[in-house]
Amino acid sequence: MSTTTSTEIFEILRAPHVTEKSTTNKEATDGRVVAFKVKLKANKVQIKEAVEKLFNVKVESVRTATYHGKWKRQGKSRGRRSDWKKAYVTLKPGQKPIEFFETT
Numbered sequence: 001m002s003t004t005t006s007t008e009i010f011e012i013l014r015a016p017h018v019t020e021k022s023t024t025n026k027e028a029t030d031g032r033v034v035a036f037k038v039k040l041k042a043n044k045v046q047i048k049e050a051v052e053k054l055f056n057v058k059v060e061s062v063r064t065a066t067y068h069g070k071w072k073r074q075g076k077s078r079g080r081r082s083d084w085k086k087a088y089v090t091l092k093p094g095q096k097p098i099e100f101f102e103t104t
Contacts, residue, residue, distance in 0.1 A: 004049045012042045012050040016100045017086055025088075031097025032060075038087045040066070047087045057095045063088040 004012070014037040022035035038047055044062040051059050065088075069081035091097070 004053060009050040009054050012039050012046050013054065014038055018100065032091045034089050034098050036087050036089065038085050040083060040085050051089050055098050058092040059089055060092045061090045
């Protein structure tokens with residue numbers, strides 16, 4: 001098992017992916033499934049280690065999906081958005097749910 005430093009954790013886990021679908025999925029599973037935008041070259045083992053170290057929880061499984069960037073135009077100019085990767089992280093039963101927006 002490789003050791004992940006704190007700077008590598010934030011390189012692997014780019015941001016929480018908060019959409020209607022991910023929020024519904026989280027509510028349906030009592031907070032056990034959480035979606036993250038992750039580094040394109042990160043593998044499931046690295047993602048699992050990063051989530052476990054950052055949030056101090058135990059991860060049951062990780063599912064990943066790679067998305068290709070869309071072609072965009074503005075007038076004559078054409079450009080392409082970057083490819084990106086999303087990871088669905090499932091926590092083990094009994095773990096504290098990960099909350100991104102905690103209200104006080």
